[in-house]
Amino acid sequence: MSANQILSTQPNPTEGSKKMLIAMVGIGVICALLIVLSYEGTKERIEILKAEALEKAVFKVVPGISKTRIFELTAEGTFVLSDGKDRSKTLVYAGYDDSDAFKGIAIEASGQGYADILRILYGYDPEEQTVVGFYVLESKETPGLGDKIEKDEDFLSNFKALTVALTEDLSKIQNPVVPVKSGLKKNPWEVDGITGATISSRAIGNIIGESSAKMIPLIYSQKETFISAANPNSK
Amino acid sequence: MFSKTLHISTSPHIRQGMSTDMIMRNVVYAMLPLVVFSVVSFGLNALLVIITAVASSVLTEHALCRWSGKSSTVSDWSAVITGILLGLTLPPIFPLWMTFLGGVVSIAIGKFVFGGLGSNAFNPALVGRAFLQAAFPVAITTWHPSFLEGRFYSISKSVAAFPFSTPVVDGISGATPLSAFKFDKVTADTADLAFGFISGSTGETSAVLIILGGIYLAVRKMMNWRIPVAILTTVFVLSWILHIIDNQVYPSPEFMLFSGGLMLGAVFMATDMVGSPITPRGVVVYGVFIGLIVVVIRIWGGLPEGVMYAILLGNALTPHIDNLIRPRVYGTKKTKS
Amino acid sequence: MTPTKTTDLKADPSSTDEFIKGLWRENPVFVQVLGMCPTLAVSNSAINALAMGLATAFVLIMSNVLVSSLRNFIPKQVRIASYILIIATFVTMVDYAIQAISVDLHKNLGAFISLIVVNCLILSRAEAFASKNTIGKSALDALGMGLGFVFALFCLGAVREILGNASIFGITVFPESFQEWIIMILPAGGFFTLAFWLFLFNNYKLKKAKA
Structure with a gap:
């Protein structure tokens, strides 16, 4: 008009x-x-909600902790405290219990799943030298098949004590984490697959295998960094 | 069909010797040995699955015809073929209620919504199977070993699962040669594959019987032999080249040819007259395309088997092939389309 | 427009009609078949469908009101650009609001929140209605269309969640042994369910027209 x-x-x-x-x-x-x-x-x-969601996930993969601090991996292979906002950096989340003792560390990793990129978080306990927990942050795997990686009890129990012990010179993992066929797990460093979710469960095994081979020697050698960061003055 | 009265008419004089229901009936004959063999190898379970598939297809066709106020088209045998084909592509211990649902989807969504026989863009049995594959991915990949003891008098708990409930597998399950290859890199013996002493869908196991059925139809000129030949040649040549490049990673061409649903799909499904191109050249393009997709899905895809999707994609391509490849009308010059 | 059965309501029949028509007679999904992208993509559970519907309805109402109030100010040549600008603003606001309500919900709806910008339903109401009518009528029109969209999305989401996940709003409705139809929560299930509802809707309308 x-x-x-x-x-x-x-x-x-x-x-x-x-x-x-x-x-x-x-x-x-x-x-x-x-x-x-x-x-x-x-x-x-x-920001509060996002931090809460992440904290919840970290608490799930590292049992017995009550707070966490975020570290980022620098180009030189050292870990420094971070605000966790730069998503392009490799981030790890150190967990501490009520008495500020360092209990373990949650590591973010990702890799190709069946449908799309899988983003996961797994917990590492340097004391025991084992993986102690596992949580799927992001997955688009087929409902009913591939998404068993989030629900299948037998599969999740793989990650309650998965050995990632280092060699004597601490340069690499003695027995890298490898996926095996369902029911064929014989050694504590193998990830038992899921029937009906072969590709997705194998992808998880490979993601952890790849990430742990790179991250765990670095983390173990810098244990002190995490222990000493338990109670900084900044917060 | 034929009246005794003498017809007097102007040209062209076309005498239709073969009617739809006659061709369809012969396709059923060609498939009967497969049905028998599937019952022999998988027992009562396979028989029940195939009967249910046929019954639900025929019932759906009849009910939908009635509901839309048309005369029933059950007697043209096409619903029977859809039912048998659906039954032959399902695992032998597939729950009957899912099989029934598959038959309903095949006819209602695969055929009826397009306007019935002759108007359907896709092979109805494969539409039903694709639906089942997406809806019940676990049940449709639960395989069963063939030639088990007591297969003629016992029914699997999975087959008899109560409608809408999750099937319970009795513990005996067997991987198909293709999934064994995909996930564990184990290939099966070619002779076993050819004669059907393997696990798989009810009707896909015996390559020899499928080929015999195909030859029967081809000799009676009720099937376009170029389609299966084009598909199988493409698969053979491609997998042969890959096998030469790296025989550790890629399976042998014989394995590719005789395993899975390739034979069944190439002979009985890709040749569906409604969904395949008309011209001889178009048919070759169609066959090569299907063969290519089969190899791509099997070798590089996430799924162990890709014949179903390959044929459905081929069906989707058919109108375009027919549009691009047209025969020259006699007496005219070739025009650029 | 002829007022239908709404005359028993006390308000001005023509403006009530602006509200009612979007709910049923000109339902954006079932009759106009607009806004198919979110309809098919995020109607895989009742809660997602409801959240998406409400987000779209909010953007629709706000942008309709703003477009209508600025209708004498926006030159004809740049009207589409202006509408998109206005719509995008409200979409951004909704995006923040949903993140502030629940991170999980925001993750589920994902890119489809941002895609409300290009939802043809909203642009079509701005162009075809709000730019030519008063603020009050535009608001009523948007409210009706928005609620109609919520209703349609909920119809899809409910069916898909019940069959595909054996639950509604996350509450299980079938016994343990029920076999979920996985296809229903996959994109293909969206097409099937939409076709099913369109079939019911058209069948009902045909029967009513005959009677």
């Missing part, structure tokens, strides 16, 4: 352009204002 009138009775083109410019800028300003307002309004709560 009115838009049509403007178009038809337009005396000169610059007048029209000006009007368009004003309209777009005006709307842009209103929109920007609304977005900033809602961002500021929700920011705090979103």
